[in-house]
Amino acid sequence: MNGATRRLRATFGPYTFEPLAERLTGRSQRRPAEKRARLLAAGRTAFSQTGYGASVHEICRAAGVGIGTFYQQFPDKSDLMRLLMDDEHQYRVSAFDALAAKPPGDLASEVSRVLAGSDPALLRAMIEGCETDGRLRDFGRDLRKETHERLVAALARARESRKIRRPALDAKTASWAMLLMGDAAKDPAQSDDVRKVIDILAFAGDDTIEPGRA
Amino acid sequence: MNGATRRLRATFGPYTFEPLAERLTGRSQRRPAEKRARLLAAGRTAFSQTGYGASVHEICRAAGVGIGTFYQQFPDKSDLMRLLMDDEHQYRVSAFDALAAKPPGDLASEVSRVLAGSDPALLRAMIEGCETDGRLRDFGRDLRKETHERLVAALARARESRKIRRPALDAKTASWAMLLMGDAAKDPAQSDDVRKVIDILAFAGDDTIEPGRA
Structure with a gap:
């Protein structure tokens, strides 16, 4: 973990970086981590296509997940x-x-x-x-x-x-x-x-x- | 008149730069030119204090002129x-x-x-x-x-x-x-x-x- 990530975590808390689901090892908990990865990839695509103005809706659509899933993973865009x-x-x-x-x-x-x-x-x-x-x-x-x-x-x-x-x-x-x-x-x-x-x-x-x- | 001013005038028309009042020489027409100069000075102050977000109201208040005078002189901020x-x-x-x-x-x-x-x-x-x-x-x-x-x-x-x-x-x-x-x-x-x-x-x-x- 580099210095910036450390500072980020100190400011925003561990849930930003490691949602509960990722810290559990049970098979039933794997899907949230997958959705998170998909949301990150979709965010990358949406931001690069639309700019920072890309909406959470747009990101969720690209990731194929509901808006509720987004907010389980990230406080905001x-x-x-x-x-x-x-x-x-x-x-x-x-x-x-x-x-x-x-x-x-x-x-x-x-x-x-x-x-x-x-x-x-x-x-x-x-x-x-x-x-x-x-x-x-x-x-x-x-x-x-x-x-x-x-x-x-x-x-x-x-x-x-x-x-x-x-x-x-x-x-x-x-x-x-x-x-x-x-x-x-x-x-x-x-x-x-x-x-x-x-x-x-x-x-x-x-x-x-x-x-x-x- | 430099090249940029020339291009600006080509785009926005002469009224942006020389309102009718300034092209007339009569004594009765001097006041608009004075107000224009006051608005420019007030704009300089307001933008430097507040940033580009400074409002037309703020500029008029600093210049001591009404909002109508502003729009006689400039199409917009x-x-x-x-x-x-x-x-x-x-x-x-x-x-x-x-x-x-x-x-x-x-x-x-x-x-x-x-x-x-x-x-x-x-x-x-x-x-x-x-x-x-x-x-x-x-x-x-x-x-x-x-x-x-x-x-x-x-x-x-x-x-x-x-x-x-x-x-x-x-x-x-x-x-x-x-x-x-x-x-x-x-x-x-x-x-x-x-x-x-x-x-x-x-x-x-x-x-x-x-x-x-x-």
């Missing part, structure tokens, strides 16, 4: 979205942690690819959710802090392996700016520009930045 | 905001055009300062307006294109005077990324980071970006 945001967060964090195993020259492409989202349409719905729902915004902010920390660590390792001893930007500032490029990364037309900019932010050394040249 | 956005655009464009007269080392600080907005709270309200009002969004996109072009030209001049012959990022991509940093520039706590990042985007040369170092 916002809570379901929060779980999907946590999944996306895991995707980012795992990808950043795996950067060390890739050739350092691939960092910019990989970061740009990951920032575009596991599903760009779903990512847009998440951003929309954070803009319109205060609880999602706070949760998103927590996730972002953790993403930032992992990217700082990945960047430091990549610089080390590329022997960049005097980077023009410290890893914290560079990673922060790289995450800011995430909004643009969602647009496939801009992915090449995003990659170029991330490469500069990550690997420019201070020997280029010479005020005395003028 | 969105139209008033559009005029304020055009003012902000003029502020940016003039500042970028004046960059050539400053020492090239000041470019990053100056761009970061301008991106923070003539009034950061008002700029936040403008962004909010563009997120919630489709016409403002389209208008904002047009303004942004023009801002981008002016920044590209300013950056090219600054690089020339700083004798940066082989920049790591072409001026178009660098300016685009610099404008993306604008969102962060609104937050005073981040202004130093924004300045550092803009400096790298603007002036890093390709002699730093050496994949062969690894």
Whole structure:
């Protein structure tokens, strides 16, 4: 269980994450867990098709369950979205942690690819959710802090392996700016520009930045 | 009259920008122009205090005019905001055009300062307006294109005077990324980071970006 999930559970209680049914092992209790998984998959589809405005009805219809089942599993739509945001967060964090195993020259492409989202349409719905729902915004902010920390660590390792001893930007500032490029990364037309900019932010050394040249 | 204003007028007609009263010179016609100026100033204050959600009532109260006067001057709140956005655009464009007269080392600080907005709270309200009002969004996109072009030209001049012959990022991509940093520039706590990042985007040369170092 990662830090964000822990915080989420502390705020919303265990029922959000492990409904009673999932903690029981009896065969008769399995169906609620299956319905929950179906609702999560349907939420992913509905949000990515309609945006955060997708209704609980729409999600239930796609999952083939009644509205009562939804509310047995989630307090509200916002809570379901929060779980999907946590999944996306895991995707980012795992990808950043795996950067060390890739050739350092691939960092910019990989970061740009990951920032575009596991599903760009779903990512847009998440951003929309954070803009319109205060609880999602706070949760998103927590996730972002953790993403930032992992990217700082990945960047430091990549610089080390590329022997960049005097980077023009410290890893914290560079990673922060790289995450800011995430909004643009969602647009496939801009992915090449995003990659170029991330490469500069990550690997420019201070020997280029010479005020005395003028 | 700049390009964006021209397009705006083409879309919304001359009455948006020059109500009949302003085109007449008679003394008896001066008061409407004064009221219009008061409404624009009051809109600036109300939007910066309350956000784009500020009501026409609130704006009229601050301007000390009746609601009827408002609708004699502007078709709606969105139209008033559009005029304020055009003012902000003029502020940016003039500042970028004046960059050539400053020492090239000041470019990053100056761009970061301008991106923070003539009034950061008002700029936040403008962004909010563009997120919630489709016409403002389209208008904002047009303004942004023009801002981008002016920044590209300013950056090219600054690089020339700083004798940066082989920049790591072409001026178009660098300016685009610099404008993306604008969102962060609104937050005073981040202004130093924004300045550092803009400096790298603007002036890093390709002699730093050496994949062969690894």
